[in-house]
Amino acid sequence: MTNMKSDTAPLLEVRDLRVSYPTRDGRTEVVRGVNFTLGRERLGIVGESGSGKSQTGRAIIGLTPPTGRITAERLAYKGTDLLTASPRQRRQIRGGGIGMVLQDPRFSLNPLMTIGQQIVEALRSHVRVSGSDARRRALEMLERVRINDPERVFGLYPHEVSGGMGQRAMIAMMLIAGPDLLIADEPTSALDVVVQIEVLAILDQLVAERGMGLIFISHDLRLVSSFCDRVLVMYAGRVVEEIEASRLSEAKHPYTRGLLDCVPRLHNDRHPLPTLQRQAEWAV
Amino acid sequence: MSDLHGKSGTGAPVLIADALGVDFGPFRAVDGVSFEVRPGESLGLVGESGSGKSTILRAIAGLAPISSGAVRFEGKPLGKRREKAFYRHVQMVFQDPYGSLHPRQTVDQILSEPLAIHRIADGERRIRQALDEVGLGSGFRFRYPHQLSGGQRQRVAIARALITEPELLLLDEPTSALDASVQAEILNLLEEIRQHRRLSSILVSHDLAVITHLCERLIVMQSGREVETLTSRQLVAGEVTKPYTRELMAASEGFRRKEPVPA
Numbered sequence: 001m002t003n004m005k006s007d008t009a010p011l012l013e014v015r016d017l018r019v020s021y022p023t024r025d026g027r028t029e030v031v032r033g034v035n036f037t038l039g040r041e042r043l044g045i046v047g048e049s050g051s052g053k054s055q056t057g058r059a060i061i062g063l064t065p066p067t068g069r070i071t072a073e074r075l076a077y078k079g080t081d082l083l084t085a086s087p088r089q090r091r092q093i094r095g096g097g098i099g100m101v102l103q104d105p106r107f108s109l110n111p112l113m114t115i116g117q118q119i120v121e122a123l124r125s126h127v128r129v130s131g132s133d134a135r136r137r138a139l140e141m142l143e144r145v146r147i148n149d150p151e152r153v154f155g156l157y158p159h160e161v162s163g164g165m166g167q168r169a170m171i172a173m174m175l176i177a178g179p180d181l182l183i184a185d186e187p188t189s190a191l192d193v194v195v196q197i198e199v200l201a202i203l204d205q206l207v208a209e210r211g212m213g214l215i216f217i218s219h220d221l222r223l224v225s226s227f228c229d230r231v232l233v234m235y236a237g238r239v240v241e242e243i244e245a246s247r248l249s250e251a252k253h254p255y256t257r258g259l260l261d262c263v264p265r266l267h268n269d270r271h272p273l274p275t276l277q278r279q280a281e282w283a284v
Numbered sequence: 285m286s287d288l289h290g291k292s293g294t295g296a297p298v299l300i301a302d303a304l305g306v307d308f309g310p311f312r313a314v315d316g317v318s319f320e321v322r323p324g325e326s327l328g329l330v331g332e333s334g335s336g337k338s339t340i341l342r343a344i345a346g347l348a349p350i351s352s353g354a355v356r357f358e359g360k361p362l363g364k365r366r367e368k369a370f371y372r373h374v375q376m377v378f379q380d381p382y383g384s385l386h387p388r389q390t391v392d393q394i395l396s397e398p399l400a401i402h403r404i405a406d407g408e409r410r411i412r413q414a415l416d417e418v419g420l421g422s423g424f425r426f427r428y429p430h431q432l433s434g435g436q437r438q439r440v441a442i443a444r445a446l447i448t449e450p451e452l453l454l455l456d457e458p459t460s461a462l463d464a465s466v467q468a469e470i471l472n473l474l475e476e477i478r479q480h481r482r483l484s485s486i487l488v489s490h491d492l493a494v495i496t497h498l499c500e501r502l503i504v505m506q507s508g509r510e511v512e513t514l515t516s517r518q519l520v521a522g523e524v525t526k527p528y529t530r531e532l533m534a535a536s537e538g539f540r541r542k543e544p545v546p547a
């Protein structure tokens with residue numbers, strides 16, 4: 001799917017994105033006017049639990065539940081408007097264009113299919129390969145995400161794998177489709193730090209070598225500041241600060257500063273930990 | 285490290301695991317792990333993904349088989365089945381807040397269930413207090429899990445575990461889905477309850493700083509086995525003996541981009 005505009009248009013444009021849900025007293029906006037443009041880079045999104053990070057990611061890939069309403073001045077992938085795209089265009093985009101690793105892997109995996117079957121299915125939904133080829137490639141992908149015994153894990157059902165194995169299975173499913181834009185929602189939160197760094201190195205390589213764009217949603221500030229290029233800080237449905245990742249420690253917004261201060265430290269730890277005193281004006 | 289160091293850890297152990305082994309068919313998920321948890325103590329489990337940490341907690345809770353060795357709770361060996369009362373005294377918070385909350389139950393129903401099962405009176409007050417303790421306002425009480433963010437679900441799971449006032453809490457990555465500020469609130473809450481009620485716990489986490497913050501001692505695991513057992517003080521001081529533990533400590537510092545190899 002190549003056309004003229006796809007070469008010059010940014011990978012993703014998000015302007016005034018809003019997501020709302022019906023509540024007892026009218027509609028509540030959970031994403032309230034998010035703006036950013038993404039190139040072939042690693043963009044981190046951090047922010048309070050419930051601030052709308054996952055809802056932003058889901059709106060981009062089209063996984064907002066039916067009760068949710070999305071509006072945007074512009075929401076475009078390589079110049080194609082995602083809100084007005086035909087179902088066929090959307091399927092195409094979701095098949096090989098945009099991929100998303102959802103926040104909870106075991107909840108998102110199909111409980112009735114083995115891990116291997118699901119990766120094979122993800123592969124076959126966008127390329128034509130023979131059964132044995134698909135199996136081989138799925139095993140390779142499991143190995144790539146540092147699963148020690150791919151053969152055993154291939155045949156396990158989601159409830160038979162550990163948290164971190166499920167998370168890596170999800171990542172394998174997404175990567176096997178070779179997306180140009182990957183939205184990874186807490187993709188490594190269940191991984192031990194050694195494997196976590198290895199998995200990030202794979203994503204890093206895809207950005208550097210294949211020019212993939214990456215939206216990396218995470219609560220781990222240390223990881224985001226060491227891994228990403230740029231970070232958006234969300235609070236109550238809005239982006240309250242944007243900062244170069246390596247300078248996260250110099251953040252200005254009191255919410256970001258407070259967040260950095262709450263983290264337990266291996267050295268000079270504090271009891272009790274400082275907590276955030278949320279200010280009403282942060283949410284306006 | 286926890287302030288409780290010194291104050292806790294006296295008295296007969298609440299829980300003893302003696303060469304605990306867990307098999308799933310031919311696969312040995314936990315291979316002869318031994319430890320004890322003393323009253324008011326918090327024991328940490330860290331290590332490789334898939335090394336059997338969750339399985340240890342599940343075996344204690346009766347959700348995975350004890351294939352070899354033994355586990356004793358308050359002196360009594362745990363068999364195949366657990367009495368109802370056991371679950372009042374031992375509560376677990378699962379790794380994924382999504383799977384562990386019933387999708388068709390409101391927060392209110394989720395919190396009422398353990399109260400009904402254990403015939404605990406005073407439900408209304410306990411529910412309000414539990415929601416308050418985990419920082420969820422009353423506006424969340426009648427929501428369903430799918431209407432909550434990841435962190436909000438995990439707070440509901442923690443509230444549910446605390447509502448029966450257990451002696452032993454099994455915490456599987458309780459804060460990995462939470463932002464730093466909610467994590468700090470939950471860690472402070474757990475510490476407070478611990479001091480208050482001499483609550484013992486086993487905490488699984490990938491975050492070494494979270495472990496050393498809450499636990500006196502920790503076990504490092506790999507491939508179903510114990511690599512080494514350390515005090516948090518030893519870990520912080522870098523007094524570790526095994527290469528795997530060193531690797532974990534190095535990786536904890538964050539991502540390091542390798543310099544591109546010159547052509």
Ligand SMILES: Nc1ncnc2c1ncn2[C@@H]1O[C@H](COP(=O)(O)OP(=O)(O)OP(=O)(O)O)[C@@H](O)[C@H]1O
Pocket residue numbers: 021030047048049050051052053054055056065067103430431432433434435436461462463
């Ligand atoms: N289906 C829904 N109906 C109503 N409200 C919802 C629904 N889904 C999510 N929300 C609300 O939208 C807000 C944003 O949720 P979102 O999942 O984006 O948070 P998040 O930033 O990803 O948080 P976390 O870090 O805890 O995962 C939350 O307050 C949540 O309760």
Ligand SMILES: Nc1ncnc2c1ncn2[C@@H]1O[C@H](COP(=O)(O)OP(=O)(O)OP(=O)(O)O)[C@@H](O)[C@H]1O
Pocket residue numbers: 156159160161162163164165190191192308311313332333334335336337338339340379
């Ligand atoms: N019901 C089951 N059937 C088969 N194998 C299982 C089952 N439950 C767990 N296992 C296996 O036991 C091993 C240990 O899993 P466990 O969930 O205890 O790991 P963990 O240390 O908690 O890992 P993580 O940090 O990724 O959560 C894994 O290899 C897993 O595949």
Ligand SMILES: [Mg+2]
Pocket residue numbers: 053054055103185433434
């Ligand atoms: Mg989320």
Ligand SMILES: [Mg+2]
Pocket residue numbers: 162163164337338339379456
């Ligand atoms: Mg686990």
